Amino acid sequence: MADGQRFDDEVLITLLRRLTVESDRFAEMFAEVHGVHRTDMNALAVIMDAAKAGTPLSPTALAAALNLSNSATTSLLDRLERAGHVERIRSARDRRKIELRMRDQARELGIAFFAPLRQELLAAWRDLPDDHRAVIGRFLTTTIDATVTARGRFVEP
Amino acid sequence: MADGQRFDDEVLITLLRRLTVESDRFAEMFAEVHGVHRTDMNALAVIMDAAKAGTPLSPTALAAALNLSNSATTSLLDRLERAGHVERIRSARDRRKIELRMRDQARELGIAFFAPLRQELLAAWRDLPDDHRAVIGRFLTTTIDATVTARGRFVEP
DNA sequence: GCAGGAAATTTCGGTGACCGAAGGATATGG
DNA sequence: CCATATCCTTCGGTCACCGAAATTTCCTGC
Structure with missing residues (x-):
């Protein structure tokens, strides 16, 4: 049942929040x-x-x-x-x-x-193949950048 | 130069820490x-x-x-x-x-x-295809579970 | 139906992390 | 050397938080 889930923006945001x-x-x-x-x-x-x-x-x-x-x-x-x-x-x-x-x-x-x-x-x-790691790594990097950018928006909008 | 980076365990852990x-x-x-x-x-x-x-x-x-x-x-x-x-x-x-x-x-x-x-x-x-989202979603889910498990280990080891 | 205890919340007194301003101690420029 | 700047600490006060006691309301046994 789990594998059929759609990971749209909302789901990803929820997961991110739960992670933090x-x-x-x-x-x-x-x-x-x-x-x-x-x-x-x-x-x-x-x-x-x-x-x-x-x-x-x-x-x-x-x-x-x-x-x-x-x-x-x-x-x-x-x-x-x-x-x-x-x-x-x-x-x-x-x-x-x-x-x-x-x-x-x-x-x-x-x-x-x-x-x-x-x-x-x-x-x-353990079982993550390299191409999946690359996808994840890019995701984390861009997400970190987005968070930093969002914080900057508050300081000098 | 960025695309050639290897996302091994160490790199992913560092990214995770920076994200939080x-x-x-x-x-x-x-x-x-x-x-x-x-x-x-x-x-x-x-x-x-x-x-x-x-x-x-x-x-x-x-x-x-x-x-x-x-x-x-x-x-x-x-x-x-x-x-x-x-x-x-x-x-x-x-x-x-x-x-x-x-x-x-x-x-x-x-x-x-x-x-x-x-x-x-x-x-x-914006440009994330569905199969990448699935990889990311599973990564986040298992990572959250791992964090919860690690916390449980302290309470009752 | 009422005495006594349990449950939910608040009050009270005290502790400690934090802040802003003032106070040394040391360095640097005229 | 004297004035000023820099770095850190000390001092007095504020506020979030805790544990224990108080308050109000509910519930049970007789």
Whole structure:
């Protein structure tokens, strides 16, 4: 019965909405289980991305990325430092600046976060042939672009 | 150069993550522009879904759906009622109960929320043939299921 | 038909994340 | 060196949220 379904625009939009809602729930549940806030998870993700890119992150840059005030970012970093996820290091060249370094603990938390989801996703996609992956990849890319564009429309319509 | 890209598991996971991040940002920005909280948006979505299903929603059921305490839900409903989005109606049969009714204003807010995004998405998908839509639809469905399963693994592993 | 308990919601007091403004500390230009 | 800018933190206040107690209404056994 399932295979006969027509995937018109409405159905795709509904599926997209369900996907984002479920992803959100997953992240929220994970944060709750591990006793951290959603904001903290997002902050760790930003810091981790910066570490991957080799760019040491500053509190101000983090605040901008999270759309958060500087003062709120200070207490966020207090929390993360107290929990042992992050280290504040005064820059040697400009001693006003602070560089944020992740501790291994946080990296392990990130892996623990994604491992179960990752495993399920890989299993779900195991039999996808390359041409289907190409279709899906282009779909995701254009959909991401559309979302970004739609957000831009609000800021400067 | 884009068409030669290989969409292996890693690439798809990255795209999926970017998609959820961008969707989140879109919702957050919309909430901020309209002076409501994220929680309020989620609450309106739940209430709207219930209205579509024809099931009048109670504050307690809303609290459960939002994973929120009853007292927090009370003040949330105070906000929504004060803003004119929702109406509290005492149930005629059981006068302890409250039924939540959406006002047209909130429905219009929801439409205003989705309209720009919807327009962009439809444009992005305009030329998708049916067989591609089927591939995408199955992908989204299995991915949603995988996410739900992964969340279940945490609760009772 | 009424005492006692259950159910649905609200009120109350307290906690903590967040914001804006003011306050150091360090760097840079004249 | 003094003035100004930059970066971060501290401070006081606001508001969403929580847990527990209070309120209103329903239901059951006697």
